[in-house]
Amino acid sequence: MSAEIIDGKASAARLRARIAEDVRALAARGITPGLAVVLVGEDPASEVYVRSKGRMTREVGMTSFEHRLPADTPEDALLALIAQLNADPAVNGILVQLPLPRHMDEAAVINAIAPEKDVDGFHVINAGRLATGQTAMVPCTPLGCLMLLRDRLGPLAGKRAVVIGRSNIVGKPMAQLLLRDSATVTIAHSRTADLPALCREAEILIAAVGRPFFVQGDWIRPGATVIDVGINRTEDGLVGDVDFVAARQRAGAITPVPGGVGPMTIACLLANTLTAAARTHGLPDPEGLTL
Numbered sequence: 001m002s003a004e005i006i007d008g009k010a011s012a013a014r015l016r017a018r019i020a021e022d023v024r025a026l027a028a029r030g031i032t033p034g035l036a037v038v039l040v041g042e043d044p045a046s047e048v049y050v051r052s053k054g055r056m057t058r059e060v061g062m063t064s065f066e067h068r069l070p071a072d073t074p075e076d077a078l079l080a081l082i083a084q085l086n087a088d089p090a091v092n093g094i095l096v097q098l099p100l101p102r103h104m105d106e107a108a109v110i111n112a113i114a115p116e117k118d119v120d121g122f123h124v125i126n127a128g129r130l131a132t133g134q135t136a137m138v139p140c141t142p143l144g145c146l147m148l149l150r151d152r153l154g155p156l157a158g159k160r161a162v163v164i165g166r167s168n169i170v171g172k173p174m175a176q177l178l179l180r181d182s183a184t185v186t187i188a189h190s191r192t193a194d195l196p197a198l199c200r201e202a203e204i205l206i207a208a209v210g211r212p213f214f215v216q217g218d219w220i221r222p223g224a225t226v227i228d229v230g231i232n233r234t235e236d237g238l239v240g241d242v243d244f245v246a247a248r249q250r251a252g253a254i255t256p257v258p259g260g261v262g263p264m265t266i267a268c269l270l271a272n273t274l275t276a277a278a279r280t281h282g283l284p285d286p287e288g289l290t291l
């Protein structure tokens with residue numbers, strides 16, 4: 001068997017086209033959503049992501065505000081910039097690109113963003129809302145994974161899902177989203193006993209560990225849907241957390257790296273910015289882009 005490849009690039013392009021339509025409808029009411037992206041330092045990968053975010057924001061007809069700060073910026077200066085963006089009515093979404101330089105307290109910075117403008121969905125209030133089933137801003141990478149899974153599998157109720165990774169940004173919100181869709185969810189991590197056996201039970205396997213080729217082919221349940229969130233830069237180029245060639249022989253469907261989950265992350269960021277703008281103006285949430 002050779003798995004179907006889940007084309008995240010194509011799904012993301014469709015999602016952005018749909019968002020652009022909604023942005024045109026808002027423009028007719030005199031509303032232009034605005035997204036502010038803050039980059040601290042010169043991490044080369046972050047530079048690439050921030051450039052893509054700016055370009056795609058403009059392509060869908062939103063306003064992009066970019067703020068680049070040197071790596072030795074004091075945390076107070078970043079917090080002052082966030083306060084200024086919180087108060088700016090032209091800015092509907094604020095995102096601070098991660099990772100931050102080591103001298104900064106990531107949680108303090110994220111929690112300084114107004115929750116309604118937190119289009120990354122990382123603020124503790126949005127994490128709490130998601131965990132308790134309330135309306136929230138949902139983190140972009142897990143939201144993108146959920147959209148790919150629903151597209152491929154339809155309703156996820158009753159499916160056995162294993163999420164490898166327990167980060168606040170991917171693993172935990174991913175598990176919450178699957179649970180909201182009534183999947184039966186296990187979160188696995190570095191201390192999980194017999195991880196290969198656990199993975200072999202999964203009809204849905206999400207790999208978010210950040211280690212190249214961590215998930216081996218014989219860990220995959222035949223026919224499973226495998227979502228590879230890993231983006232690892234190696235001497236051989238960009239690779240995921242899953243041994244793609246081996247896993248493809250057993251899975252029913254699998255996301256590639258690149259071209260799988262990554263492009264959905266930025267498309268979902270635009271979706272969240274659109275949602276934030278609609279909510280600010282008292283309009284209904286855009287259909288199909290929120291939970």
Ligand SMILES: Nc1nc2c(c(=O)[nH]1)N[C@@H](CN(C=O)c1ccc(C(=O)N[C@@H](CCC(=O)O)C(=O)O)cc1)CN2
Binds near residue numbers: 097238258260
């Ligand atoms: N504030 C945030 N910081 C970070 C996030 C985030 O969601 N919010 N996620 C990642 C980086 N990231 C977005 O910021 C991101 C990563 C990868 C991609 C992507 O499209 N990847 C391509 C490959 C691109 C390449 O060559 O590097 C793919 O997988 O096809 C988009 C966004 C950490 N920081």
